[in-house]
Amino acid sequence: MKYDLIVIGGGPAGYAAAIRAGQLGKKTACVEMDRAGGTCLNWGCIPTKSLIRNAEIYQLMQNHSGDFGLGLSGLTYDWSKVVARSRGVSDKLAGGIEFLFKKNKVDSIRGKGSLLGNGKVEVTDANGAVSVLEGENILIATGCTSRPMPGLPFDGQRVISSREAMVLAQQPREIIIIGAGAIGVEFAYFFNAFGTKVTIVEMMPNLLPVEDEEISKTLEKSFAKQGIRVLTETKTVGSQVTGSGVEITVQGKVNETLRADLCLVAIGVQPVLPEGREIKKTERGYLKVDDRYQTSIPKVFAAGDITGPPWLAHTATFEAVQAVEGIFNAAYKPRKVEVFPGCTYCQPQVASVGLTEKAAKEKGLKYKVGKFPFQASGKALSVGEPEGFVKLLFNEEHGEIIGAHIIGSEATEMIAELGLAITLEATYEDLEATIHAHPTLSEAVHEATSNAFGHAIHI
Structure with a gap:
């Protein structure tokens, strides 16, 4: 049987590509060595958000129940059920993708795919059985995996990746997290909320180094209040796994040897390259x-994390659909990822889209900044979430919005409006002319816009 498209990898890029091809009436196969949904659904975005939701509820009840007139005593939690809930959510969604494959007549094939050439893909299943598929086109969407730290290899026991961190049988008393990107920061919040002593080590000057500096500094202060120890501008220079845990020697803001039950290494990702034919690669x-x-x-395509940053599920899906549209329509010009949101789901949440102040300055742009604190938001005070603010950047020359940065309890749910605004090159006048419902957290977007030009009502 010859396919119109064979997709290698079943994550956000792979399954989206396969489903879209199926919608176009193309004979499609999706080869995945694990479960439908890839890292994101099974070992990344989805289960971590489930874990974090557990942490949010526990932290709210533990620390703020009195604020809502609720008296609680003897509050407990079951660690195994905390973990089990996240696995259940992943199981349900993985089943949903298999349903969508059937709905769109996509052949879901379990096994490891390798490129043979001439449109052929070799599939090796879990038992070692080998089969060969033939396709007119092939799309590689094999994604990335956690990058190990030199001198501190993963052992799955004391030195772990995010995959092991989300299914720990026992809660650690102390954990060292190396890397303060989204993964490191989210796990720092999660473990700390349940009482684990957390130290996070980052060699760059700020948590979430890709975010606007003001946002990162605000998050660092919030983490300090929550009891998370943050060591920025600090490098790991030595390590040792002991019978009872790990010892990590650091230099920078402090020079000391840290000790903990576990060390979570979250310093980034590396590509999972398909075996078989050699394909040209980038410098990285x-x-x-x-x-x-x-x-x-020719006729071998790639989309998602395997092609490099920003390593986000939503951009991977976008790229995959664009690639498929181009494969089956020669007149179609696939769009590239340009404007995309970044979200971090700790508390307070962080979300951004467009340029940071630093990036705007590096581009030589003249811009205005508008901010609005959630402390002045009626909705934020009503729901007991006054921490954080909205920060917007507008190009002075034409008034269009060029950057948006939010830190607050629901930042990740608010950022899409601003991504749309930047994509459409909306101006401050467009945003001010958009009536935002009251009372909502999104009113802060309107107020921050007005603040940039000196006429916000509520500050």
Whole structure:
């Protein structure tokens, strides 16, 4: 049987590509060595959000029940059920993707896919059985995996990746987290909320180094109040696994040896390259693609994390759908990822889209900044979440919005409006002319816009 498209990888890029091809009436196969949904659904975005939701509820009840007139005593939690709930959510959604495959007549094939050439893909299943698929087009969406730290390899016991961190049989008393990107920061919040002593080590000057500096500094202060020890501008220079845990020697703001039950290494990702034919790569080792997402091999395409940053599920899905549209329509010009939101789901949440102040300055842009604190928001005070603010950047020349940054309890749910605004090159006048419902957290967007030009009502 010859397919119109064979997709290698069943994560956000892979399954989206396969489903879209199926919708177009193309004979499609999706080869996945684990479960439908890939890292995001099974070992990333989804289960971690489930864990964090457990932490949010526990932290709210533990620390703030009295604020709502509720008296609680003897509040407890069951760690195994905390973990089990997250696995249940992943199981349900993985089943949903398999349903969508059937609905769109996609052949879901379990096994490891390798490129043979001439449109052929070798599939090796869990038992070692080998089969060969043949396709007119192939799309590689094999994604990335956690990058190990030199001198501190993962052992799955004391030195762990995010995958092990979300299914721990026992809660650690103390944990060291190396890396303060989204993964490190989210796990720092999660473990701390349940009482684990957390130290987070980051070599860059700020938590979440890609975010606006003011946002990062605000998060660092919040983490300090929550009891999380943050060591920025600090490098790991030595390590040792002991019978009872790990010892990590650091230098920078402090020079000391840290000790804990576990060390979570969250310093980034590395590509999972398909075996078989050699494909041209970027300097950083990711698959190189052209403006139609085609690799150096004709009719072999790639999308998602395997092609490099920003390593986000939503951009991977976007790229995959664009690639498929281009594969089956020569007149279609696939769009590239340009404006995309970044979200971190600790508390307070962090979300952004567009330029930071630093990036705007590096581009030589003249801009105005508008801010609005949630402390002045009626809705934020009503729900007991006054921490954080909205910060917007507007180009002085034409007034269009060029950057948006939010830190607050529901920042990740608010950012989409601002992504749309930047995509449409909306001006401050457009945002001010958009009536925001009252009382809502999103009113802060309107107020921050007005603040940039000196006429906010509520500050």
